[in-house]
Amino acid sequence: MKDFVYHRPSSLDEATGLLAGAEDAKLLAGGMTLLPTMKQRLAMPSDIIDISGLSGLSGITVTADSVEIGAATKHAAVASSAEVQAVIPALAKLAGGIGDPQVRNRGTMGGSVANSDPAADYPAAVLGLGATIVTDRRSIDADSFFTGLFETALEEDEIITKIVFPIPEAAAYVKFPSPASRYALVGVFVAKTKGGLRVAVTGAGPCAFRATDFETALAKEFSPTALAGVTVPADGLNADIHADAEYRAHLVGVTARRAVAEIANGGAA
């Protein structure tokens, strides 16, 4: 790995200052994406700003209508949180299915969301639940957060501090993992929220997106059969050696129906 200047700021302000001041700085939280990228020399940042130890960035707070999760909270903490399991079990389940135990012990929610990896799981939950991404300077709606392949609405020197998930009436996440990487080939998050029905898809497109035709159909009748014949167009979906676009489009339908069935059967609440 190419050398860099390592910083371990003691405050968020210091971190943003460092981020703005350096030539090509990157934030390091869990490092589950950044470090492999740096090892392959696909990223060669001048500075690394390690925010994993910043106080106030970790932790889970459940209020009457939301779950607030600090950006540096590890996947394992979300997965095993009795509070999250009680109010948004689908989110705990999603976190418990990310990567492997070691990734979950180190990877963070903020890192995953900020990266907008097309095959990451968390973006589906953020979008599916209509979460709010809180940064050091503002709050961003999930709907305007994911803007493209590895692209988000975040500014260069902006840091996610927490994500606020409204507690849904019911939600479920069904993931179809890539056989090799175990990232989501397709993952669909279905939620009955106060703001209406939301269906968010990860893995299939350049970034997480909402399947609005699915939402419309489910709003009329919330059952797997309501989705019969409803599809996402294969055009523009990801295609690789594991799944062509048409298969991915098909999987969106299958996983969505299974998520709906899970909710309908009271499985994941």
Place this chain on the structure above:
Amino acid sequence: MQIALTLNGKEVSAEVRPSLLLSEFLREQLGLTGTHVGCDTSQCGACVVHVDGVSMKSCTMLAVSAAGTAVTTIEGLAQGDVLHPMQQAFHECHGLQCGFCTPGMVMSAIEFAETTPEPTEEKARAWLEGNICRCTGYQNIIDSMLAGAAKMKSTQAGA
């Protein structure tokens, strides 16, 4: 940078470059070559160690990030000539062949035993998502994990 940590129960301090991975620090700088590196995409799990009691892939963690933590590697498990119950279980169940993935398997298996109240074969197989073995077909590793978990429980109960 100067870092200090507890390694296999002993205080260690060392000068490291920031880009040094924990796996490189252990292997190259400290000569603890029991921790192996089998891939460069954080998937194979041969490099798994414990950091503050939980399993981590040491190839995907900076050495500087381990400052102030307690790290346990495969070399730190046995008490003298007495193997850790999980090591013993791998021996009894023929849970290793070439031995290359073994350190990561054992470290991962210990956390499995510690965090899984009622271990089952299905849970053990799912737990090994991040550990790849090419020799064993996993069957004897799974048996080792379950036997090791039982041994750890009974050792604890006895203690």
Place this chain on the structure above:
Amino acid sequence: MSSATGIGVPLRRKEDKRFLTGRGNYVADMKLAGMVQAVFVRSPHAHALIKGIDTASVMGMDGVVAVLTGEDLATDGVGGIPCGWGITGKGGVAMKEPPHPAMAQGKVRHAGEAVAMVMAETLEQAREAAEALVVDYDPLPAAVGVLDAMHSSAPQLFDDVPGNLCYDWDVGNERATDAAFAKAAHISSISLVNNRLIPNAMEPRAAIGEFNPGTGDYTLWTTSQNPHVIKLLMGNFVLNIPQHKLRVVAPDVGGGFGVKSFHYPEETLVTWASSKIRRPVKWVCERSEGFLSDAHARDHVTTAELALDEDGKFLGLRVKTVANMGAYLSTFGPNIPSNLYGLLLAGVYTTPVIYCEVKAVFTNTLPVDAYRGAGRPEATFVLERLVDIAATEMGIAKDEIRRRNIIPKEAYPYQTPVIMEYDSGDPAGCLDKALEAADWAGFADRKAASAAEGKLRGIGLCTYIEACGLAPSRIAGRLGARAGLYESAAIRVHPTGDISVFTGSHTHGQGHETTFAQIVSEQLGVPVDKIDIVHGDTAKVQFGMGTYASRSLAVGGVALAKAGDKIIAKGKKIAAHMLEASESDIEFGGGEFRVAGTDRAKSFAEIALAAYVPHDYPLEVMEPGLEEQAFYDPVNFTFPGGAHIAEVEIDPETGVVDLVAYTAVDDVGTVINPLVVDGQIHGGIAQGVGQALFENCVYDDESGQLLSGSFMDYCMPRADDLPRMTVATHITACAHNALGVKGCGEVGTIGSPATVMNAVVDALAHLGVTHVDMPASPNRIWRIIHNAQSAMAAE
């Protein structure tokens, strides 16, 4: 059994402790004083001319010690990487064997080929310089797919290899086979692709070269399955180092599976470079680099036909295969799709005539060579898929059609129409046992239960045979081996009766340190904790041929028994002298030399001590010491075989194939350690299941770029991909070796791809599916189901 730690005992392994405590010694773990780190600059192009390499520009970079290229190899007169087998094709035409320089000279022929070697004080510095090195390429169109490469318009890899054809080989009787087809009541046929694989032993390759300018001695530490062969090939044919000046050490090696049995360019390069810069040179392969530099495997395109009479008896088999050799010939490469494939096409059946043609073709891809099973999984796949198709077409049950054609137990030794003479076996016995263990009869209920859950269940069967224990040198020589393939063993009994055993076999997971000790323990009555197995170091061990093709026990183990016989013979002489009896009256058993019919005896340890500290030896008839060496060259291959049964459940909505049950009944000959045998079979099955369901090496057809270049895209089987396997043995002893052993290292990988795919096809049979290529990935299976359903809907 003459020892509590002898043959057949499920001993826990002696070697485990060092691996379990992190005390293994792998090449990557080693550090030598003054060592530099090497990084290879590899071609990003599949096919390109090298216009220039600006080595001078990086020489001044921090820490850089030297940069070497293919031109330096040429200047130094370093030879090309040799091939160990020469295949003679139709009409006596020798295979084309173009030069294989250790680093590209003027042209690169696959993505990943080494073009320069950068050495620096630290790995990071070497990486920096390697990245900075400018290589000027003139890219050429690439020949990637094996069929494409045969086209007249295809890019040519070598000027003197027209059509990129390495060889056009055949075996069997074409005319007789045609005649059999002419009178057939039924002909079944298949077209298939045997998918290309990347072996991926968990330990990446590594090598350290050290030259001692004071003595002129060279040492190579390498991740190899056969250090002696590397020593001979590299020393004699590449670097011209006298054999007494070259030591090759393969310490603990983290899995081989064939891919570490070849002589690789990097071994030559670190050794050569160490003499140039007069410092030890270390190279450790990274996994993604391994994808671009380890030999690949399989990669056949085949059409085959089976002729049957009206009762389903096989009358003849005709097979045409195009096999990918990659860009250069690797050590065993040309032997795999010819001798290890065509000669196994009889399978366990009485098919009277067979004809097989194989065209081996160069492409702009990594060299293709042996990987666990090597040729035999491919042969089994062709045959066993074809048998299933014939059974379905003729309305004969799949177990029944096999029964009608299986070579009966009493027909052994059995001469096949494709050279091999099977010495022993009982395939029908294996089949019966497997059918029972897998509850074949109860499948319909399980299928119905799966159907109730919306799943498609299928069951698959395969009866197979393989040839291993390479090799009877005489036969191997006729087939093209450029070296005899015996094995050596030496037993050194120390004065205390403790034993060091020196073997030319190499253990890298197989457990020889335990199982070989069990053989000696059985024979000499010494417990295994007094027996150490020494291997992997040419400075310690007499010449040997190494470990591959399940040969360690069947050749190396038998050599060991032969050396043991010599120890006993010498021990009898000593005992006769000590007990003042005739040598012919001395019996050995239970660890004692005894005068027959008396209580006068000497223990093994007493004899050992007497051998080393004699005062009154009959020196005119006997030398002091108790150490014996043996070389064993088998008279025939060994032929393990068996019957495997798999059950799969397919989710028709997603195409996911779930392997839910696997049963294997194998005839591996005498079992030395059942625990180790089971482990070998489990692992072998997992790799075969990997080929069937998960693993696939994919190149971009146009650019020749490897698309499955890391574990992110090359799907390695995980624990949750596999069911609990039921493995059992059904033993017939090998008829031609002293131990009755056959081999167990590859059987799992040979039987399982066909077994699993037969189950997959069975699950889809109602849709009119007769064949599915591997891997049965979700996308592929969904596509098959989707297309079949669309076609049905259209009707």
